[in-house]
Amino acid sequence: MNRYRALFPVTSEYAYMDNAAAGPPSTRVIEAVHSFLTKRSQLGSLYMDDARAMCERTRTKVATLIGASAEEIAYTKNTPDGLNIIANGLRWSRGDNVVTTDIEFPANIYPWMNLRDFGVELKFVRSQNGVVDPDDVIAAIDDRTRLVALSWVEFHGGHRNDLKKIGAVCRARDVFLCVDAIQGVGVVRCDVRAMNVDFLAFSSQKWLLAPHGVGILYVRRELIDRLRVAAAGQTSVQLGANYLDYKLECKSGALRFEPGYINQVGISGLEASIDLFNEAGTAAIEEYILGITRHLRSGLKDLGCSVLGSEADQDRAGVVSFQHSRVAARDINAELRKAKVVVSEREGFIRVSPHFYNTTEEIDQLLRVVASKTAAPAAA
Numbered sequence: 001m002n003r004y005r006a007l008f009p010v011t012s013e014y015a016y017m018d019n020a021a022a023g024p025p026s027t028r029v030i031e032a033v034h035s036f037l038t039k040r041s042q043l044g045s046l047y048m049d050d051a052r053a054m055c056e057r058t059r060t061k062v063a064t065l066i067g068a069s070a071e072e073i074a075y076t077k078n079t080p081d082g083l084n085i086i087a088n089g090l091r092w093s094r095g096d097n098v099v100t101t102d103i104e105f106p107a108n109i110y111p112w113m114n115l116r117d118f119g120v121e122l123k124f125v126r127s128q129n130g131v132v133d134p135d136d137v138i139a140a141i142d143d144r145t146r147l148v149a150l151s152w153v154e155f156h157g158g159h160r161n162d163l164k165k166i167g168a169v170c171r172a173r174d175v176f177l178c179v180d181a182i183q184g185v186g187v188v189r190c191d192v193r194a195m196n197v198d199f200l201a202f203s204s205q206k207w208l209l210a211p212h213g214v215g216i217l218y219v220r221r222e223l224i225d226r227l228r229v230a231a232a233g234q235t236s237v238q239l240g241a242n243y244l245d246y247k248l249e250c251k252s253g254a255l256r257f258e259p260g261y262i263n264q265v266g267i268s269g270l271e272a273s274i275d276l277f278n279e280a281g282t283a284a285i286e287e288y289i290l291g292i293t294r295h296l297r298s299g300l301k302d303l304g305c306s307v308l309g310s311e312a313d314q315d316r317a318g319v320v321s322f323q324h325s326r327v328a329a330r331d332i333n334a335e336l337r338k339a340k341v342v343v344s345e346r347e348g349f350i351r352v353s354p355h356f357y358n359t360t361e362e363i364d365q366l367l368r369v370v371a372s373k374t375a376a377p378a379a380a
Helices: 002-007 027-066 079-089 110-118 134-140 163-172 221-226 253-257 264-280 282-302 329-338 360-374
Strands: 073-076 097-101 121-125 145-151 176-180 199-203 215-219 320-323 344-346 349-352
Touching: 002 264, 027 073, 027 215, 027 264, 073 079, 073 253, 079 110, 079 176, 079 199, 079 215, 097 110, 097 134, 110 121, 121 134, 134 145, 134 163, 145 163, 163 176, 215 221, 215 253, 221 253, 264 282, 282 320, 282 360, 329 344, 329 349, 329 360
Parallel strands: 097 121, 097 145, 145 176, 176 199
Antiparallel strands: 073 215, 199 215, 320 349, 344 349
16 A cells, blocks of 8 residues: 555655544545636636536446445535434434434434434443444334434444444334444445445545545435435426426435535545545555554554454454553643654544555554653652
8 A cells, every 4th residue: 555655745744643533635636626626717617517527427436435326325515414414304203213322423413312302312322342232232223213323433442333233123123224434434345235224424534535525425215205305405406497497396316415516626536536545446445454453453452551442353444542541642642743643532542543545664653652651650
């Protein structure tokens, strides 16, 4: 993967391992966005047809990336925007419930919590050491459960949920599985059909290393017509030749969930980033990230740090969170920042999230800083 390192300017100054917060765009993404804006500035509305074609081409590439079809993909503003489309599109009854966990990112809590005015209960499954037991999620499903809301990869400790197992039970019991996939897509290979996912939302700015402001929503084709279009606009309906001939006829497929102008500038960057992922190989990227994070976890444990989550590759993605019994996370983070190693502090832990442009040497650099900061003081 090191042959792609030069495409990421951030690597010239920092050991940047904070992709779970914000992924740095590559020079190819910058070039694609610059090209789009240049053509738009030169041609104005004359460039609209080409811009639309680029967005539809990218829609197909996104669909292929997650194992879906283009008709099942809608562009949104961000991850919670997609989740809210689902929350507000389903028809709820008082007494219904949604099953989730106690370690979800707020984006995957508040859309469901906001349904309380409709009498919908939110049920929390407890995690242990950053791990969600799929059997606990399944046990929480009852006769009034309409939907299970999970992250594919949990933002804090990086646990990868067993969506295939949970989704199979949901499908058998006519319960929807809705997934926040922002910490997984771009790290590990995604196949929404194999994982029995009904709805999946994610955004462009983290592991996909693309510009901010492009969200993706997948809706399983069999469920598209079952969702109410809660936000309608000129691009979500079939427009005739006369703009003033008002008819509320929704477009076919997931396009009906796009009520207005989409972020074409951001989508141009997203296409360039997906092209880079395909060139590098999504399987190779997954293998590489799992390898360097395995090395990181081992090194941290040798230093006496506690690391969240399971050791098994199938339970992990790109996030490694750790803490030390004697040294606060904020102090470790401050020392890392001095050494130009960029990570995040989350819930009292240091969260490290390297990508395929990072190197084993950068992992070792982080471990040296942690070792220096956490070394036991010499006896008097």
